[in-house]
Amino acid sequence: MNLTERINHGFDVIGAEWIMWLLLVLSALSLACIVERWLFLRKRRVDLESAWSDMKRRFDADTPGEPESSGNSMEERVALSLLAERERPAAALEDIARASVEAEKLEYNRRLGFLATVGSNAPFIGLLGTVVGIVEAFARLADAAPGANRSQLIMGSLAEALAATAVGLVVAIPAVAAYNWFQQQVDDCEARAQILVRRIIARLR
Numbered sequence: 001m002n003l004t005e006r007i008n009h010g011f012d013v014i015g016a017e018w019i020m021w022l023l024l025v026l027s028a029l030s031l032a033c034i035v036e037r038w039l040f041l042r043k044r045r046v047d048l049e050s051a052w053s054d055m056k057r058r059f060d061a062d063t064p065g066e067p068e069s070s071g072n073s074m075e076e077r078v079a080l081s082l083l084a085e086r087e088r089p090a091a092a093l094e095d096i097a098r099a100s101v102e103a104e105k106l107e108y109n110r111r112l113g114f115l116a117t118v119g120s121n122a123p124f125i126g127l128l129g130t131v132v133g134i135v136e137a138f139a140r141l142a143d144a145a146p147g148a149n150r151s152q153l154i155m156g157s158l159a160e161a162l163a164a165t166a167v168g169l170v171v172a173i174p175a176v177a178a179y180n181w182f183q184q185q186v187d188d189c190e191a192r193a194q195i196l197v198r199r200i201i202a203r204l205r
Contacts, residue, residue: 019125019126019128019129019132019164020129020163020164020167022125023122023125023126023129023164023167023168023171024167026118026122026125026171027170027171029114029118030114030115030118030171030174030175030178031174033111033114033115033178034115034174034175034178036111037111037112037115037178037182040108041108041182041185043072044072044073044074044189045073046073046075046076046192048075048192048195048196051073051075051076051079051192051196052196052199054076055079055083055196055199055200056203058083059083059203073189074101074104074105074108074189074190074192074193075189075192075193075196077100077104078097078100078101078104078193078196078197079193079196079197079200081096081097081100082096082097082100082197082200082201082204083200086204090201090204090205093200093201093204094197094201097193097194097197097201101190101193101194101197104189104193105186105190108186108189109186112179112182112183112186115175115176115178115179115182116175116176116179118171118172118175119172119173119175119176119179120172120176121172122168122169122171122172122175123165123168123169123172124168125168126164126165126166126167126168126169126171126172127164127165127168128164129161129164129165129167129168130161130162130164130165131161132161132164133157133158133160133161133162133164134157134158134161136157136161137154137157137158137160137161138154
């Protein structure tokens with residue numbers, strides 16, 4: 001038995017069913033990640049002008065307050081980190097703002113890498129299942145008894161094999177769409193935080 005025959009035999013033995021289970025597990029994990037990130041962002045949604053009005057009230061009252069005493073959105077936490085250090089020079093405040101934004105982005109980007117990985121690799125996992133299924137189908141065809149309905153045998157096996165590619169796409173498309181949407185939300189939060197930073201530094205000057 002040469003190397004190619006050994007590989008074909010190995011594919012025939014392991015089959016493609018485990019790949020389908022793997023895709024189902026990845027789909028469940030991806031869905032859980034999407035729900036968790038959506039709830040995370042929903043709890044931290046803030047209106048820019050309302051946040052700025054709150055910051056101005058803190059200026060006027062001369063009570064910047066502690067970051068944990070207000071909301072937990074990126075915009076508010078970055079702004080409060082500046083108010084807590086309002087006596088520092090403007091250059092130092094800009095460094096504080098950059099550090100605060102990057103720290104918040106670490107939390108906001110959590111688990112997005114998993115969604116990107118699932119979205120980019122699920123189609124290839126499904127394609128692997130299709131290839132393994134096709135190899136298995138032809139192995140069954142070769143082992144079929146004389147007089148067996150070869151057409152029905154291989155068509156059923158090929159349909160099962162192609163289903164793996166379809167499942168891979170079904171898993172990948174929502175993951176990619178969710179990743180792009182979440183990434184846009186993080187970028188929007190960062191932009192609003194930067195707007196507050198510019199306004200606060202301008203007022204402190």
